[in-house]
Amino acid sequence: RIDPARLTARLDALAAIGAIDGGGCCRLALTDEDRAGRDRVVEWMRELGLFVQIDAIGNIFGMRAGRTDAAPVMTGSHIDTVRTGGRYDGNYGVLAGLEVVRVLNEAEILTRRPLCVAVFTNEEGARYTPDMMGSLVHAGGLSLAEALAARGIDGTVLGEELARIGYVGDMAVGTIRPHAYVELHIEQGPVLDLEGVTLGAVDSLQGISWQELTIAGQSNHAGTTPLRLRHDAGLAAAAITVFLRELARKMGGNQLATVGKLDLVPNIINVIAQRATMTVDLRNTDEAQLLEAERRLAAFTADLAQAEGVTITARRLARLEPVVFDAGIADRIERVAGRLGHSIRRMTSGAGHDAQMMARLCPSAMIFTPSVGGLSHNVKEFTHAADLQAGADVLLHTLLELAEG
Amino acid sequence: RIDPARLTARLDALAAIGAIDGGGCCRLALTDEDRAGRDRVVEWMRELGLFVQIDAIGNIFGMRAGRTDAAPVMTGSHIDTVRTGGRYDGNYGVLAGLEVVRVLNEAEILTRRPLCVAVFTNEEGARYTPDMMGSLVHAGGLSLAEALAARGIDGTVLGEELARIGYVGDMAVGTIRPHAYVELHIEQGPVLDLEGVTLGAVDSLQGISWQELTIAGQSNHAGTTPLRLRHDAGLAAAAITVFLRELARKMGGNQLATVGKLDLVPNIINVIAQRATMTVDLRNTDEAQLLEAERRLAAFTADLAQAEGVTITARRLARLEPVVFDAGIADRIERVAGRLGHSIRRMTSGAGHDAQMMARLCPSAMIFTPSVGGLSHNVKEFTHAADLQAGADVLLHTLLELAEG
Ligand SMILES: NC(=O)NCCC(=O)O
């Protein structure tokens, strides 16, 4: 059994690094705060007797030896956050992994397979795209060179920042090939909280389409330029934003669309914007529907460009098809939860997770705990200590079973 | 007659200060670039024998003595620019004023009334609002204390920046009360260029309503938050932007609406925006129509706030009623232009100008020259040298007539 007080103490200690008003965290990937968080987690891994290895993209692996050298069972997540992040997203999965190790150490249990706790680089994609980058590189879905060359929203280059914080490891990427991967994470959505169910056995994850649209118009005077002579990049960005909400509404419950980032140039009250740069985040559990949403967006922007006399160019930032997890592991998670007396339901994941990349390498699935009010990527993100414990207990026993297999 | 080569040389020299790519200028009010521009103009004024006085808001007045001490005839404009400004907006009016003085000096003409060339502080409103601030304070429409306390888009305080660049003058604001004010300016709109007319005799100026809207929503995860649970500040800002364009279109040719500035927080691809701050620039030649546009915007934002579950608060940045200039001076400008053989038409001004503030103190009007392609607040802003000369010639002879009156 996991000790909830010890888990909470670790969550608090990590949340103090990059703490922001309201109880949240700002620990963008490969910043000084990320470095400080990594240093703390590595220190904890060493205290627990884990053998720490770091790979060339900065993924951290803490290995606990087994009775044999068979392929390890892996758990883990990430510790980077968005700019207005909470303290559970990612951190919970990593720190619960450490608590699992502590419980096994104290009970002097040696599993047949080694156990590995992973911390993946840049899962959020908030500073560098694509998201889930460390696990994607690990799984061979993105080359190391491309990942290192990624340019951040602040103009920095990922490889340079990784070197600066001292996390370019010696291990080649993709070295560790696990037998199975189980990730514990807060739901980050409203389902479990609304239904009053304690846990989710996650058996699928929706597809993600990220694009950056750049709209080039013409700056001109707000007081003298008739509507028909305007080429307003800001107006075009607004029209796309409104269109996307409407599109998602019309396509129904499984289609989501979000414009989270928008920058105007010159961004002055009495100047029509000459340039707008915006992001588009489209998600759907169904690949055909996701393709349809992308197609309709492209048709809309083509018409709009003509009507407003602007040019609109799209750059792909990330594109991930929906993933189906391993049903056997999801079944196992359900059984373990039932045995421990926790309510659980099968569900899909709205957010992207490192598990979706690991699923390319080995049987994988996830365990979700409720997010109060469905809030995440918000400083008010919150999960009750009892739910944190329930999730960690199910993780512990699921890993134990898999490590004997 | 004005020497166009000398006028152009001055325009080039001033445009070199704060020069940006494409031939434009970035000389935001009270920055180091503005200081350098002011220093240059003051130096030129002294070379021409003008008596230079600076008031407490940093307005610069260069006085040329007359045969009597009667109230002076004033011309002038501003030398601050927007971030992506051109080289004519404002600068032309100031430098043409200096060329008028040079012609009179060389011809050894002493007018009955003194002549005064004014450079008003922060006309653009691009860094500090309201716009036309220096002339508004001069005319008594805004207290000196309020103006000095204005906070800039970069967080600076106007009074501190004015002191920093050394332009807090000894003269009390509003000291100089002119007999008449004539401002020469590029049109900044398409009318003269489209119609092939050389000059405009400006007899009115449309009303300006500037507001800042702050939208408070809730940040949440783009992948997990169903549409109905979103409180998306970015979507609300987009809906307002699209509404305003539609409103202006429906209200007809005289209503303009522009959203030039928009900032999202946290501005991250996979986070629903928790806050949006946007500006709204509404203009109309008719005060009743302008009030109607403001009213409809307020009604729309109230409904939208309810529908999206966000709060929307408005802060007024500037509000100026339409102005009717002195018909006598506009008639005189037309007559002078006719005598000099230039085509001219009566017109209204879409942009705000210092003349609209001076009109509170004395009979005032403006002379416009064509803007090629109607471009302004754009680095490509351009007016042909022959038109620059025509405008300056008409200014010279209009000022000469007024200074004898
Ligand atoms: N879990 C999580 O927030 N991942 C970031 C990628 C995404 O936007 O889904």
Ligand SMILES: NC(=O)NCCC(=O)O
């Ligand atoms: N002339 C000019 O651009 N003035 C700035 C104020 C406005 O936006 O009209």
